[in-house]
Amino acid sequence: MNMVLESTANLARRRLKARLFHLSCMALTWLCLVMLAVLLIHATRQGLPWLDVQFLRDFPSRFPERAGIKSALYGTLWLISLTAAFSIPIGVAAAIYLEEYAKRSRVNSLIEISLANLAGVPSIVYGILGLTIFVRWLGLGRSVMAGAMTMSLLILPIIIIASREALRAVPDSIRQAASALGATQWQTIRHHVIPSALPGILTGTILALSRAIGETAPLIMIGALTYVAFVPKGPMDAFTALPIQIFNWVSRPQQEFHELAAAGIVVLLAVLLLMNAAAVIIRHRSQRNRL
Amino acid sequence: MAVQTQTTGSQLRRRSTRRWQEHGIKGLLFLCALLSIVVTVAIVAVLAREAFTFFRSVRVWDFLFGTRWTPLLEPRSFGVLPLLSGTFLIVVGAAMIGIPIGLASAVYLSEYASARVRGIVKPILEILAGIPTVVYGYFALTFITPLLRFVLPQTNIFNAASASIVVGIMVLPMVASLCDDALRAVPDSLRQGAYAVGATHMEVSTRVVVPAALSGVVASFVLALSRAVGETMAVTIAAGASPRLTLNPIQSIQTMTAYIVQVSLGDTPAGTIGYQTIFAVGALLFVITLVANIAGHMILRRFREVYE
Numbered sequence: 001m002n003m004v005l006e007s008t009a010n011l012a013r014r015r016l017k018a019r020l021f022h023l024s025c026m027a028l029t030w031l032c033l034v035m036l037a038v039l040l041i042h043a044t045r046q047g048l049p050w051l052d053v054q055f056l057r058d059f060p061s062r063f064p065e066r067a068g069i070k071s072a073l074y075g076t077l078w079l080i081s082l083t084a085a086f087s088i089p090i091g092v093a094a095a096i097y098l099e100e101y102a103k104r105s106r107v108n109s110l111i112e113i114s115l116a117n118l119a120g121v122p123s124i125v126y127g128i129l130g131l132t133i134f135v136r137w138l139g140l141g142r143s144v145m146a147g148a149m150t151m152s153l154l155i156l157p158i159i160i161i162a163s164r165e166a167l168r169a170v171p172d173s174i175r176q177a178a179s180a181l182g183a184t185q186w187q188t189i190r191h192h193v194i195p196s197a198l199p200g201i202l203t204g205t206i207l208a209l210s211r212a213i214g215e216t217a218p219l220i221m222i223g224a225l226t227y228v229a230f231v232p233k234g235p236m237d238a239f240t241a242l243p244i245q246i247f248n249w250v251s252r253p254q255q256e257f258h259e260l261a262a263a264g265i266v267v268l269l270a271v272l273l274l275m276n277a278a279a280v281i282i283r284h285r286s287q288r289n290r291l
Numbered sequence: 292m293a294v295q296t297q298t299t300g301s302q303l304r305r306r307s308t309r310r311w312q313e314h315g316i317k318g319l320l321f322l323c324a325l326l327s328i329v330v331t332v333a334i335v336a337v338l339a340r341e342a343f344t345f346f347r348s349v350r351v352w353d354f355l356f357g358t359r360w361t362p363l364l365e366p367r368s369f370g371v372l373p374l375l376s377g378t379f380l381i382v383v384g385a386a387m388i389g390i391p392i393g394l395a396s397a398v399y400l401s402e403y404a405s406a407r408v409r410g411i412v413k414p415i416l417e418i419l420a421g422i423p424t425v426v427y428g429y430f431a432l433t434f435i436t437p438l439l440r441f442v443l444p445q446t447n448i449f450n451a452a453s454a455s456i457v458v459g460i461m462v463l464p465m466v467a468s469l470c471d472d473a474l475r476a477v478p479d480s481l482r483q484g485a486y487a488v489g490a491t492h493m494e495v496s497t498r499v500v501v502p503a504a505l506s507g508v509v510a511s512f513v514l515a516l517s518r519a520v521g522e523t524m525a526v527t528i529a530a531g532a533s534p535r536l537t538l539n540p541i542q543s544i545q546t547m548t549a550y551i552v553q554v555s556l557g558d559t560p561a562g563t564i565g566y567q568t569i570f571a572v573g574a575l576l577f578v579i580t581l582v583a584n585i586a587g588h589m590i591l592r593r594f595r596e597v598y599e
Contacts (some may be wrong), residue, residue, distance in 0.1 A: 012492070014491050016399050016492060017493060018491035018492050018493035018494070021493035021496070021497070022492065022493065023397045024395065024405060025396070025398050025399035026399055026403065027509035028377075028391070028392045028395035028396060028399070029396040029399045029400065029412055030509070031392060031393070032412070032416060032419060032464075033412070033415050035419070035449055036418060036419055038434070039426075039430050039434075042430065042433070043426070043429070043430070046433070062557075064423070066381050067580065089323075090323045090326060093319065093320045093323035093324075094320070094323040094324040094326065096320050097323065097324040098319035098324055099322050101317055101320060101321070102324070107325075110328055111324050111328055113533045114327045114328045114330070115327045115583070116584075116588060117331060117581060117584060118327055118330060118331060120517060120518075120580060120581075120583075120584035121334065121519070121521075121577065121580065121581075122522075122523065122524065122548065122577075122580055123521070123577070124521065124548050124552070125334060125338075125521070125573055125576065125577050126334075126549070127551075127555075128337065128569065128570065128573045129330075129333060129334050129337055131555070132337045132341075133337065133376065136561070137532060145469065152331055153441070153455075156326070156327070157327070160327070164427060183315075184309060184310075185313060186312070186313050186316050186317075193429070207421075210421060212422025214421075214422070214424070214425070214426070215423070216424065216524045216525055217424075217523035217527075217548070217552060220552055221552070221555065223555065243423055243524075246425050246429065247428075247524065248527070250425070250429050250432060250528050251427060251528065258429075258433055261429055262429065262433075265426050265429060268423065268426070269422070269426065272421060272422075272423070275423065276417075276418070284366065
């Protein structure tokens with residue numbers, strides 16, 4: 001009798017503990033949502049009063065009420081276009097080689113190892129690399145070109161990894177069917193594998209580019225943090241970018257500039273949200289078409 | 292007959308050009324893949340070259356174990372320990388925030404949550420992971436620091452605590468998603484076996500599922516902390532620029548990454564010892580993150596329980 005009572009009490013205690021554990025895991029998970037909400041609300045509340053058409057059309061200024069992000073917006077646009085032009089072809093090509101052609105060999109396993117490590121190298125180290133090779137050795141100076149090349153190296157591993165996953169998801173039966181009809185390997189890849197992996201590749205690429213838009217440290221390293229009150233006219237011009245402008249404003253002590261930074265952050269997050277939405281829509285549509 | 296030979300001839304020719312084309316394309320694709328080795332070698336070469344020049348004027352021992360870091364002011368001193376202790380403070384703080392919340396979210400997502408809740412929480416974690424670090428820096432400086440100063444008035448404006456909190460929020464999604472993958476890879480038969488002997492839901496999660504996925508869980512911690520070591524913008528904005536050998540989180544400190552940014556913002560001319568310090572510090576940073584990443588991947592591969 002006593003033992004039964006004891007075990008019932010024990011069971012009740014265990015059940016209570018299990019209940020508390022469940023609740024605390026749930027609470028900690030929803031805490032993430034709360035943090036995200038607090039972050040967004042805080043930035044919006046600080047930045048919204050400054051956010052108007054004037055803010056988008058003005059150049060940066062010493063006077064907060066006249067400061068804007070025109071040069072930063074154009075700089076980011078230039079930077080991302082060039083980065084996309086460099087990194088997408090190379091990244092997708094590397095992914096195709098690794099997934100479709102590569103056999104087990106020493107070179108290929110070396111490629112795999114360096115790829116895994118490159119994905120974990122801190123972005124600021126890419127900045128040091130860009131500063132030494134592109135800005136100094138190649139003499140590109142503090143130009144959009146140098147920035148885009150540095151950024152391309154940074155997001156290349158992300159694009160390669162995402163594209164490989166997309167290629168791996170293409171069923172082998174498609175490749176075999178194409179080969180059976182006499183297509184060469186490249187014809188198979190060009191006409192069948194790439195089209196059916198395209199949504200996955202696009203999604204990964206958009207996410208990689210959105211990472212590049214927010215990346216600040218490598219650009220500071222190559223010296224993009226300067227007062228730029230013009231729109232870059234060509235790839236060799238000096239530039240500033242949205243996150244750089246935000247950093248510039250955050251690092252000033254005046255409250256007004258912090259609020260300007262918040263306004264810049266709202267614009268930056270809006271751009272990123274649009275890109276993410278695009279990625280989600282592409283993923284969603286391709287999943288629907290597959291059925 | 293003659294006509295037939297002609298067609299076979301042209302067919303053959305076409306076939307051989309096509310074969311060359313195939314080889315050319317394969318070679319081109321291979322070169323693109325080879326770029327990853329080139330970049331790795333370039334990183335090592337660039338860091339090593341300038342770091343070697345640096346170590347010609349500063350002894351390695353003085354660099355690694357010196358306790359004063361004043362490379363840009365007289366009297367110059369090149370002890371990297373203050374920068375290391377700053378980085379260490381940030382990593383420990385980030386671990387205290389990111390690991391428990393990340394793991395708890397992963398347990399909740401994989402063991403408790405319905406498909407609908409997963410559909411809501413997963414995108415939230417993705418958004419948290421996608422927010423640029425400069426935004427986190429702003430958040431730390433203008434929201435968390437005032438909050439900390441409200442609770443502890445002696446907190447410096449720039450302090451390690453506030454930066455490490457946001458770095459923790461930053462690495463949290465990584466911990467959560469890697470742990471979630473690891474927990475979901477545990478076969479259901481293990482869970483059912485534990486339920487069959489009378490375990491509660493919590494006991495199943497903490498004593499069966501998490502231990503079974505331990506390699507993935509530990510690897511996610513290591514990889515997340517390596518990310519925290521290399522984090523740059525949030526610590527530059529919120530943690531300050533005063534290299535100080537301290538473990539007090541409410542003081543202003545400087546991390547390795549923040550120091551590199553500080554030098555590149557200033558006008559230190561190339562070729563001087565001040566300029567070479569960023570390569571020495573960069574090399575140290577690269578080695579630390581490399582070792583952590585390799586360790587993380589090894590834990591993942593070596594100790595992975597393989598379930599059929």
